[in-house]
Every structure is written in C-alpha cells, then in structure tokens.
Amino acid sequence: MARIGCWFLPSEIIDACGLKCPLPVLKMEKRLASMASGATLTVLATDPMARIDIPLFCRQHGHACSLEAAADTMRFTIVKG
Numbered sequence: 779m780a781r782i783g784c785w786f787l788p789s790e791i792i793d794a795c796g797l798k799c800p801l802p803v804l805k806m807e808k809r810l811a812s813m814a815s816g817a818t819l820t821v822l823a824t825d826p827m828a829r830i831d832i833p834l835f836c837r838q839h840g841h842a843c844s845l846e847a848a849a850d851t852m853r854f855t856i857v858k859g
Contacts, residue, residue: 790819795851799827803835806856810841813858821854828852 792809794802802823809819821832829845832854836843840859845852 789813789817792819792821794821794823794825794828796824798825799831802828803831806832806854807835810839810856810858815858817858819856819858821856823852823854824850828854832856 790809790813792805794805802821802825806819806821813819829852833843833845836856842857842859844855
C-alpha cells in the first residue's frame with residue numbers, strides 16, 4: 779500500500795463510472811482474481827444496479843464489501859476473502 783503522510787491509499791482502484799451492468803462486476807471479478815487474499819480493491823461506479831450486484835457478488839465469493847455513496851458516485855471497498 780502506498781503511504782502519504784498518515785493516509786493510506788487502496789492498493790487497487792477500478793473506475794467503472796459510466797459503465798452499465800454487468801461491466802462493473804466483470805471488471806471487479808477479473809481484478810480480484812489476480813489479487814492476494816486480504817488485498818483491498820476500490821470500485822467506483824455510477825450504475826444504480828451496482829449497489830445490488832457488487833455486494834451480492836462479494837457475499838457469494840466470501841469477500842468483505844462496504845459502500846460509501848456521494849452524489850451520483852458509489853465507492854465500494856472490497857477486501858478479498
């Protein structure tokens with residue numbers, strides 16, 4: 779993880795803003811496949827279906843997922859299980 783001052787940045791970020799279902803989940807799935815267990819992935823998305831699809835995928839595959847929403851953009855933080 780990169781470190782700037784006392785802030786830690788996620789090791790991986792996917793900007794899926796503007797992409798429609800199922801592309802955000804497919805991009806996330808592909809990136810997670812190449813990551814080690816315990817690694818963090820951040821996914822930015824604007825498609826309203828991502829609010830359902832990304833957490834569902836994470837539950838089904840044993841990954842932790844949290845969501846922060848601001849304006850039109852959702853920020854999912856996923857820890858690979």
